[in-house]
Amino acid sequence: MAARRMSSLLSSRNVSSLASAFSRSSGKGSSYSRGIISRFSTAASAAYEEPITPPVRVSHTQLLINGQFVDAASGKTFPTLDPRTAEVIAHVAEAESEDVDRAVSAARKAFDEGPWPKMTAYERSRIMLRVADLVEKNTDELAALETWDNGKTYEQAIGEVEVLARLFRYYAGWADKIHGLTVPADGPYHVQTLHEPIGVAGQIIPWNFPLLMFAWKVGPALACGNSVVLKTAEQTPLSALYVGNLFLEAGLPPGVLNVISGFGHTAGAALCSHMDVDKLAFTGSTATGKTVLSLAAASNLKPVTLELGGKSPFIVCEDADVDKAVEMAHFALFFNQGQCCCAGSRTFVHERVYDEFLEKAKACALERVVGDPFKKGVEQGPQIDNEQFAKIMKYIKSGVESGATLEAGGERFGSKGFYIQPTVFSGVQDNMLIAQDEIFGPVQSILKYKDLNEVIKRANSTSFGLAAGVFTQNIDVANTLTRALKAGTIYVNCFDVFDAAIPFGGYKQSGQGREKGIYSLNNYLQVKAVVTPLKNPAWL
Ligand code: NAI
Ligand code: MG
Numbered sequence: 001m002a003a004r005r006m007s008s009l010l011s012s013r014n015v016s017s018l019a020s021a022f023s024r025s026s027g028k029g030s031s032y033s034r035g036i037i038s039r040f041s042t043a044a045s046a047a048y049e050e051p052i053t054p055p056v057r058v059s060h061t062q063l064l065i066n067g068q069f070v071d072a073a074s075g076k077t078f079p080t081l082d083p084r085t086a087e088v089i090a091h092v093a094e095a096e097s098e099d100v101d102r103a104v105s106a107a108r109k110a111f112d113e114g115p116w117p118k119m120t121a122y123e124r125s126r127i128m129l130r131v132a133d134l135v136e137k138n139t140d141e142l143a144a145l146e147t148w149d150n151g152k153t154y155e156q157a158i159g160e161v162e163v164l165a166r167l168f169r170y171y172a173g174w175a176d177k178i179h180g181l182t183v184p185a186d187g188p189y190h191v192q193t194l195h196e197p198i199g200v201a202g203q204i205i206p207w208n209f210p211l212l213m214f215a216w217k218v219g220p221a222l223a224c225g226n227s228v229v230l231k232t233a234e235q236t237p238l239s240a241l242y243v244g245n246l247f248l249e250a251g252l253p254p255g256v257l258n259v260i261s262g263f264g265h266t267a268g269a270a271l272c273s274h275m276d277v278d279k280l281a282f283t284g285s286t287a288t289g290k291t292v293l294s295l296a297a298a299s300n301l302k303p304v305t306l307e308l309g310g311k312s313p314f315i316v317c318e319d320a321d322v323d324k325a326v327e328m329a330h331f332a333l334f335f336n337q338g339q340c341c342c343a344g345s346r347t348f349v350h351e352r353v354y355d356e357f358l359e360k361a362k363a364c365a366l367e368r369v370v371g372d373p374f375k376k377g378v379e380q381g382p383q384i385d386n387e388q389f390a391k392i393m394k395y396i397k398s399g400v401e402s403g404a405t406l407e408a409g410g411e412r413f414g415s416k417g418f419y420i421q422p423t424v425f426s427g428v429q430d431n432m433l434i435a436q437d438e439i440f441g442p443v444q445s446i447l448k449y450k451d452l453n454e455v456i457k458r459a460n461s462t463s464f465g466l467a468a469g470v471f472t473q474n475i476d477v478a479n480t481l482t483r484a485l486k487a488g489t490i491y492v493n494c495f496d497v498f499d500a501a502i503p504f505g506g507y508k509q510s511g512q513g514r515e516k517g518i519y520s521l522n523n524y525l526q527v528k529a530v531v532t533p534l535k536n537p538a539w540l
Contacts, residue, residue, distance in 0.1 A: 051084045052374035056144040060241035061092040063099055063261065066106035067254025069245075073098040078263075080237055083151035083382040084372060084417045092237045095262035097270035100229070103258035104276050107200040107227040110255030117197065117225055121176035128172035128222060130250035132165040135243065142242055144374075146211060149238045151381040151418070152336055153373040163498065164211045164243070167516075170500035171219035174521060178224060183529070188537060194528040197225035199278035201524060202271040202302075204264075204292070205240070206284045207233035207384050208339040208440075212498070214240045216515045217281050218257060219500075224524035229258045229277070231268055233284075235384050237261035264288060273299045281523065283307040283341070285438075286464075286509050305513035305523045307341065307505055309438040310466030313459035314344030314495070315481060317452075317472035318352040324493075325353075325471045326360040330444070332469050332495040334368060334422055337383055338392075338442040341510075342467035344495060346428075346435055347446045348455050354448050358407065358426050361446060365408040365422040368442075382418040383441060389418040392441030399425045399434040404445070430458055438464070452477065456484045465507025469495050488514070 061077075062069035070093075077091035095103070110116050116124070135142065142164075143157035150157075180193035201221040205213035210232065221228050232240045244259035260267060268288075272280060272295035279302055282292045286308040296304045314332050316325045332344030349357045373381030383389045389412075396410050409421030420442055428435050428445040435445055449455040459468060467489040470481045482490045488505045491497065498504070498516075505514035513523055534540075 049372065051082070052372050054144045054148040054374065056141045056148065058090040058145070058238060060238070060245055061090050062241075063093045063095055063103070064241060064244040064248075064257070064259040065099070065103045066109075066258065067248060067252075069241075072096065072262075073102070078234065078261075080149055080235070081385065082148060082417075083384055086386065086417055089148060090238070092241075092261045095231070095260040095267040097266065099260055099262070100267055100270040100274060103229040103260055104200060104202075104271075104274050106255035107229050107258055108276055110253060111197070111199050111227040114227075114255055115253045116227060116256045121178065121225070124222065124225065125172040125175035127247075127250050127252055128168050128175065128219075131243075131246055131252075132168040132172065134246040134249055135161060135165045135168065138242075138246070142211070142239060145242055146236075146239045147373050147381070149236045150207065150210065151373055151384060153378055153381055155376075156336070160209065160211050163500075164215050167212070167215035167219050167500045171215075171223040174220070174518075175223040175225075178521060178525070180527070184540075185531070188534040188540065190532045190534050192530050194530060195224075195525045196528055198303075198524055198526050199226060200276060201226045201228050201279045201281065202274065202277040203228060203230040203280070204268050204271065204282045204284065205230065205233060207235035208336060208341070210236040210239045211243070213283050214243060216283075216504075216520070220515075220520040221281075221524045222257070224521055226279070226524050227256045227258075229260065229271060231271055232259065232261050234261070234263050268292075269295060272296055275300050277302055279303050279305075279524065281305040281515075285309055289511070303523075305505075305515065306511040307513075307515060308464075308466075308509060308511045310341050310343070310464045310506065310510050311346060311436065311438055311462050312342050312344050312464070312467040312469065312487065313346045313348055313455075313485070314469035315449075315455055315459060315471065316347065316349045316353065316357060317470070317474065317477055318350040319473050319477075320350075320353060320471045321473070322353050322356050322360065326357060326364055328469070328471060328493070328495055329357075330361060330364045330368075332491075333444045334365070334380065334442050335496055337380055337420075339384065339388070339440050340496070341438075342489065342496065342504075343440070344467075344469045345439060345443075345445060346459070347444055348449050348459065349446060350455075351448050351450055354446075358446060361444065362407040362424050362426075365424045365444065368422040370413050370419055370422065380419075380422060380442060383420055385418060388440060389420065392420055392439055392443060395434055395437065395439045395441070396423055396443060399428070399432065399443070399445070402429075402432040402434070404428045404432060404434060407446075409442070430461070436462065452480065456481065460484070460486050463509045466505075466510035467491065 076094040409423030413419035503514040503517040
């Protein structure tokens with residue numbers, strides 16, 4: 001039964017890019033005319049069903065060090081869970097500082113002595129292109145592994161695997177286009193800049209988009225000729241190990257890419273403090289980002305790229321097409337179970353359209369289909385783990401206690417795993433915790449505003465600055481907002497467009513540096529100026 005359901009799901013695959021997967025998962029249909037829906041209608045449909053058996057076998061659970069899958073030095077393992085049921089999927093090797101040492105020396109050797117830096121850029125590019133082909137060839141299996149370990153919908157996971165291939169091709173394309181300049185100096189000198197790889201890059205990724213975070217970091221590091229030690233998030237170790245193996249299949253020399261699973265305070269901290277790591281890139285919480293930066297400073301001052309938390313405003317202007325605004329604001333918040341660093345988690349709505357917006361936003365949340373992420377048509381799966389589940393439930397309680405109006409959801413969905421009902425609060429005030437903290441879950445906070453200057457001030461009055469959404473048909477209003485909002489990405493009448501070429505990163509405490517696009521290459525390059533005297537030059 002489960003197998004039959006799964007094969008029909010596989011054959012229904014027609015997602016051509018993550019952007020289209022995103023817009024489809026946001027598609028709620030245009031009819032809001034269902035009248036008043038019971039606040040608990042989602043709970044009523046939560047009768048427990050046996051979880052669908054994932055059509056994939058776990059193939060890699062060891063550490064990828066120096067081109068081989070090996071056990072942790074201590075022999076320790078830790079369980080990774082299926083968030084649908086909280087049952088163990090597999091036990092994976094638990095790296096600690098000794099394993100970090102092993103991985104860093106393999107990366108060092110590959111960088112200093114190995115074939116990688118001695119290959120031409122074109123040869124390196126071709127290996128990355130082969131990885132992209134292998135990713136594509138294994139789309140179904142990789143997506144199933146991701147859904148199983150993470151809980152995101154299978155349809156979305158398919159879209160993410162396709163974006164993974166796109167990202168590797170994008171960076172393969174850069175590999176042989178990275179070069180320095182000839183610089184005109186004021187004197188008889190030939191001056192050139194060499195854009196050199198930095199060396200060993202340490203990379204730490206979170207669990208919300210394991211595949212995309214892998215590619216955002218590994219892609220530019222390898223394109224620029226570095227070697228890598230990447231630590232996966234302890235909640236989602238499986239997909240990165242699988243992709244690590246594809247790099248071996250594609251002919252990547254041993255030691256160039258090492259993938260280790262382990263916990264933050266042990267393996268993660270050891271990587272940050274390591275004296276032989278030349279550069280760090282981190283995505284995760286602002287609090288851990290600060291730790292990462294201080295460990296880097298206290299060890300060898302390695303440069304750090306940080307992509308951290310957010311509390312992004314989504315501003316619905318008075319002229320907005322309300323149906324479309326509702327749909328986009330819903331998508332901006334609920335996408336990926338609300339587990340997005342750039343989630344539009346403060347929905348500011350102009351008072352003139354507020355009542356209509358609220359009624360439709362509530363209907364949209366109540367219609368959202370929650371359930372087994374392997375099941376076709378399901379829009380929302382479980383949260384990643386019990387810790388996140390408890391954190392979100394705590395914020396929902398705080399919203400109620402601080403006087404916001406609970407319009408939809410607010411409770412656990414079903415009886416097993418980490419599912420939460422799509423939740424909407426109205427009447428949210430700026431000083432409430434739910435309007436200030438990153439909730440990282442399916443909880444929409446709707447705030448009312450009167451005029452543009454007021455909303456700009458309120459939108460900017462946070463320590464974060466990752467993204468912002470603007471919904472208006474007025475070009476002048478759009479231009480005013482896009483320049484006034486302090487955030488690394490401003491989406492106008494769209495949201496969560498994550499193409500490889502678009503830079504991403506934060507203002508203020510949402511981070512340092514930019515990933516993706518041409519801007520990401522600077523993170524992985526040193527600039528060396530080479531100055532040579534000119535004897536009797538024909539020209540200066
Ligand atoms: P976290 O920031 O602690 O974990 C992210 C990564 O950092 C994981 O790989 C973890 O092992 C590693 N890490 C943890 N402590 C470390 C340390 N001392 N040294 C080096 N690496 C370390 O985030 P966590 O605990 O998974 O989630 C907590 C909150 O962080 C979430 O509720 C959410 O608000 C936010 N978050 C933001 C993300 C983003 O995309 N910006 C992604 C994940 C979480
Ligand atoms: Mg897991």
